[in-house]
Amino acid sequence: MLTTILSLNLIWAWAYRGGSLFKQQSWGWLGKTRWLSLLAVPAFMTSAFVLTSMPTTWYVWLPMILGFVTLFGAQADGWGRQMDLGRNDNPDNETGHKIRDLLWERKSSFARDLAGLYMRFAQFLVPAICFYLVNPWFALPCVALALATPMLWVLEHQMYYSKDRVPAFAFVEFLTGAMLSVTTLLAIS
Numbered sequence: 001m002l003t004t005i006l007s008l009n010l011i012w013a014w015a016y017r018g019g020s021l022f023k024q025q026s027w028g029w030l031g032k033t034r035w036l037s038l039l040a041v042p043a044f045m046t047s048a049f050v051l052t053s054m055p056t057t058w059y060v061w062l063p064m065i066l067g068f069v070t071l072f073g074a075q076a077d078g079w080g081r082q083m084d085l086g087r088n089d090n091p092d093n094e095t096g097h098k099i100r101d102l103l104w105e106r107k108s109s110f111a112r113d114l115a116g117l118y119m120r121f122a123q124f125l126v127p128a129i130c131f132y133l134v135n136p137w138f139a140l141p142c143v144a145l146a147l148a149t150p151m152l153w154v155l156e157h158q159m160y161y162s163k164d165r166v167p168a169f170a171f172v173e174f175l176t177g178a179m180l181s182v183t184t185l186l187a188i189s
Contacts, residue, residue: 006048007184010141013040014177015170017075042071042127045184049131049138052188060134067130071142074123082117083172085157086110095120110157117150141183149176 017037046068055061077095091107092100096119104112128142149172156171 003048003051003188004185006044006051007181007188009044010041010180010184011174011177013044014180015173016040018170018173038072038075041075041180042068045071045141045180048184048188049134053135053138055134063130063133067127067134067138070130071124071127074127077120077123082113082120083153085113085153085161087161088113092116114150114154117153118146121146121149135187137187140187141180144179144183145176148179152176152179 017040046064049067050064053060053064055064082092082094086109089108092112094116096116099119100112100115103115106112124142124145128139128146131138131142152172152175155175156167159165160167160171
């Protein structure tokens, strides 16, 4: 029961991580402290994993702790203009931009930004490996982040921005949180 509650908290935790909850910036230090908001997702996910696996040896605790730390760190790098999927004509200077410079002449395009999102989300494969060493199923949420989340931006683009509409809520953040919640529930069951 407690692991289910922890997993369900991931629905809002991903939006909290991004500063996208309703009036979050007016919450004072609780809403504005970056390290605290980055702590929510790894805390809920790792807690659910710990309660499920009940590690007792150092060779189980070590990858669990490394998974927590690397998940925290994978969130820290920003997404910036890549989230705009070609709608922002500012030059691309984010994670992996020099690799993308080899492939794309233009500094802003849908394909370049999508590639940037995949490069950015590939960082979640590191905690996936760590959690895999504890239990292969525990890698599922981080693998889903790496492979599926950029497609959620494409979905948002198709549903809203390509039709000159803006979502009324943090569409990608809550959808990503729901995906994390479901994959974590699958991993612990």
